[in-house]
Amino acid sequence: MGSRYREVYESWKQDPERFWAEAAGAIDWFKPWDKVFDADAGIYGRWFAGAECNTCYNAVDRHVNGGRADQLALIHDSAITGTTAKFTYAELKREVVALASVLKNHGVRKGDRVIIYMPMVAEAAFAMLACARLGAIHSVVFGGFAARELATRIDDAQPKLIITASCGLEPGRVIAYKPLLDGAIEIARHKPERCVILQRPQQTCELTQGRDIDYADAVARERAAGANVDCVPVLATDPLYVLYTSGTTGQPKGVVRDNGGHMVALEWSMWNEFGVEPGEVFWAASDVGWVVGHSYIVYAPLLHGCTTVLFEGKPVGTPDAGTFWRVIAEHGVVALFTAPTAFRAIKGQDPDGAFVPKYDLSKFRTLFLAGERADPETIKWAEQKLNIPVIDHWWQTETGSPMSQNPVGLGQLPVKYGSPGVPMPGYDIQVLDDAGHPVGRGTLGNVVVKLPLPPGCLPTLWNADERFRQAYLAEFPGYYKTADAGYIDDDGYLFIMARTDDIINVAGHRLSTGGMEEVVAEHPNVAECAVVGIADAMKGQVPCAFVVLNSGVNRESAAVEQEIVKLVRDRIGAVASLKTVVTIKRLPKTRSGKILRATMQKIADKEAWTMPATIDDPAILDEITAALNGRGIGV
Ligand code: COA
Numbered sequence: 322m323g324s325r326y327r328e329v330y331e332s333w334k335q336d337p338e339r340f341w342a343e344a345a346g347a348i349d350w351f352k353p354w355d356k357v358f359d360a361d362a363g364i365y366g367r368w369f370a371g372a373e374c375n376t377c378y379n380a381v382d383r384h385v386n387g388g389r390a391d392q393l394a395l396i397h398d399s400a401i402t403g404t405t406a407k408f409t410y411a412e413l414k415r416e417v418v419a420l421a422s423v424l425k426n427h428g429v430r431k432g433d434r435v436i437i438y439m440p441m442v443a444e445a446a447f448a449m450l451a452c453a454r455l456g457a458i459h460s461v462v463f464g465g466f467a468a469r470e471l472a473t474r475i476d477d478a479q480p481k482l483i484i485t486a487s488c489g490l491e492p493g494r495v496i497a498y499k500p501l502l503d504g505a506i507e508i509a510r511h512k513p514e515r516c517v518i519l520q521r522p523q524q525t526c527e528l529t530q531g532r533d534i535d536y537a538d539a540v541a542r543e544r545a546a547g548a549n550v551d552c553v554p555v556l557a558t559d560p561l562y563v564l565y566t567s568g569t570t571g572q573p574k575g576v577v578r579d580n581g582g583h584m585v586a587l588e589w590s591m592w593n594e595f596g597v598e599p600g601e602v603f604w605a606a607s608d609v610g611w612v613v614g615h616s617y618i619v620y621a622p623l624l625h626g627c628t629t630v631l632f633e634g635k636p637v638g639t640p641d642a643g644t645f646w647r648v649i650a651e652h653g654v655v656a657l658f659t660a661p662t663a664f665r666a667i668k669g670q671d672p673d674g675a676f677v678p679k680y681d682l683s684k685f686r687t688l689f690l691a692g693e694r695a696d697p698e699t700i701k702w703a704e705q706k707l708n709i710p711v712i713d714h715w716w717q718t719e720t721g722s723p724m725s726q727n728p729v730g731l732g733q734l735p736v737k738y739g740s741p742g743v744p745m746p747g748y749d750i751q752v753l754d755d756a757g758h759p760v761g762r763g764t765l766g767n768v769v770v771k772l773p774l775p776p777g778c779l780p781t782l783w784n785a786d787e788r789f790r791q792a793y794l795a796e797f798p799g800y801y802k803t804a805d806a807g808y809i810d811d812d813g814y815l816f817i818m819a820r821t822d823d824i825i826n827v828a829g830h831r832l833s834t835g836g837m838e839e840v841v842a843e844h845p846n847v848a849e850c851a852v853v854g855i856a857d858a859m860k861g862q863v864p865c866a867f868v869v870l871n872s873g874v875n876r877e878s879a880a881v882e883q884e885i886v887k888l889v890r891d892r893i894g895a896v897a898s899l900k901t902v903v904t905i906k907r908l909p910k911t912r913s914g915k916i917l918r919a920t921m922q923k924i925a926d927k928e929a930w931t932m933p934a935t936i937d938d939p940a941i942l943d944e945i946t947a948a949l950n951g952r953g954i955g956v
């Protein structure tokens with residue numbers, strides 16, 4: 322059967338408001354909208370203006386009321402602790418209501434912010450949904466970020482309360498969260514009133530008197546008291562969450578997600594794009610701290626009435642490269658969504674796919690990859706070993722769901738290796754040159770989206786309308802700048818090739834090299850620095866810092882380099898993955914003083930490069946080549 326993609330995309334293009342109003346029929350609203358799209362509201366317009374709804378109601382209560390009470394809603398599978406916990410929709414509601422009651426008793430109300438700094442435990446999802454139930458705005462901070470990153474987010478979001486755990490678990494390592502929490506609150510100007518702390522048996526922590534609340538005790542009390550908390554109606558345009566993502570400086574951007582449009586977009590995506598039916602088991606192997614975790618571990622599968630898997634572990638080493646197949650077989654997963662890096666890791670350890678036939682993967686229909694460029698070799702390997710379609714798709718924290726995809730629900734189109742598919746309804750994707758003129762098919766340029774953005778995309782940045790305009794809308798008037806470079810081929814398939822800003826993608830994690838440079842520059846011996854992303858076989862990219870030491874520094878450069886590695890780990894977190902620091906005598910610059918980062922990256926990656934015409938002193942590039950080669954890089 323042919324794909325309905327073109328027909329459906331055309332129907333969106335003909336009448337976007339009718340298209341999204343129809344999609345909104347899949348959501349329960351407390352009050353219908355006054356306008357499907359209010360072009361005069363917000364910065365570029367707002368979706369479902371005037372409507373009232375509640376995301377927790379749609380993700381949980383409506384399924385309990387509608388016959389799914391006894392269906393599994395959430396499976397927590399920890400490959401690190403070797404434990405599994407399962408929650409039906411009725412049980413999920415009980416957990417969420419009890420926690421919402423705790424939050425409410427501590428004064429959390431509609432519009433208040435709550436930071437969730439959690440490892441991959443089921444309580445992280447309960448916490449998100451409990452906030453949604455109250456109309457409070459959650460901001461989940463990835464557990465791999467260090468105290469200072471947490472502090473930045475505390476100051477920006479100004480949370481009333483923080484929900485956290487005593488520890489996170491990485492293979493062979495327990496990460497105590499309490500010192501990170503205390504450190505962050507110490508650094509932050511804003512002080513949250515309360516912290517709700519989940520004690521994990523692997524490492525408990527001492528609670529701070531007068532501030533901290535024991536999660537389990539508090540929830541048990543509410544349950545025993547038979548607490549009930551109704552879902553608080555919020556405007557469709559009210560924020561559901563703020564998720565901080567790397568920007569072009571060390572100051573992360575608070576991406577705002579609303580309630581109404583978000584639900585409509587996610588619910589639409591589950592069948593049409595991911596081809597998953599209510600009642601089926603969907604697994605996004607990501608982390609709740611990233612947008613993939615928000616959208617496809619928690620909200621989309623639950624809105625759609627699926628069973629979602631929340632997995633604590635790694636694709637390799639917990640305990641082996643067969644873990645993904647074990648989870649799929651054990652829980653009857655029909656679709657897995659992960660980052661290509663996870664498959665490169667599996668392929669690296671089990672190149673022949675020897676673990677695959679050990680498990681019953683008969684229910685597994687589709688593998689979805691996103692978060693970074695999916696290299697054709699990895700896709701082909703996965704297709705061959707799993708014998709199912711492998712679908713690359715492209716999106717960003719800002720959009721909340723795919724901008725381009727090969728929509729398996731609408732009918733799969735032919736796969737083109739290296740392409741994350743075709744534009745999804747809502748997205749008029751164009752490629753412009755730097756002056757803002759459209760380029761021809763097959764020509765590389767700036768990938769932009771014609772405004773307005775569809776439901777589910779960010780309406781603005783938290784408390785930063787002007788930054789939103791400047792960062793995304795100013796450069797190409799009438800368009801949203803994705804900051805990705807790419808091209809569209811003759812068949813309308815998109816190819817995403819690189820970022821146009823300082824963002825790098827490390828193991829599917831989005832990081833700012835500018836943010837890292839700010840930290841490296843704090844080292845007292847560093848005069849100047851540049852951080853670039855260089856190719857890595859497993860992680861896709863890893864950062865490499867070039868540093869010039871202050872004149873008169875009389876120490877072994879190796880010692881300084883190690884201190885810099887530690888500094889970045891302490892300030893940003895281990896997730897930054899900065900392991901290579903190279904001391905050089907001077908940085909290559911243009912005559913106007915711009916650091917030639919792209920040329921340094923090309924040298925490190927052994928790509929062809931040409932001498933920039935405006936370079937100040939060409940000999941510097943030989944010095945850099947020698948320094949890198951001395952480390953075995955770019956040889
Ligand atoms: N809390 C604390 N530390 C964390 C962490 C967390 N939640 N997540 C990662 N880290 C640490 C890791 O332990 C590692 O520390 P190390 O330098 O001491 O080894 C460091 O941060 C870098 O982590 P990562 O880049 O994830 O590398 P890894 O070697 O631990 O794992 C992969 C590599 C490819 C297996 C893993 O990144 C992966 O599965 N990625 C794909 C899935 C994914 O999460 N995608 C994100 C969005 S879709």
Ligand code: AMP
Nearest residue numbers: 692693694714715716717718741817831
């Ligand atoms: P994040 O906001 O963390 O989801 O990162 C978004 C960025 O990751 C995008 O702007 C792209 O640079 C990159 N990205 C995500 N998905 C893909 C993909 N399928 N192919 C290429 N790059 C991708």
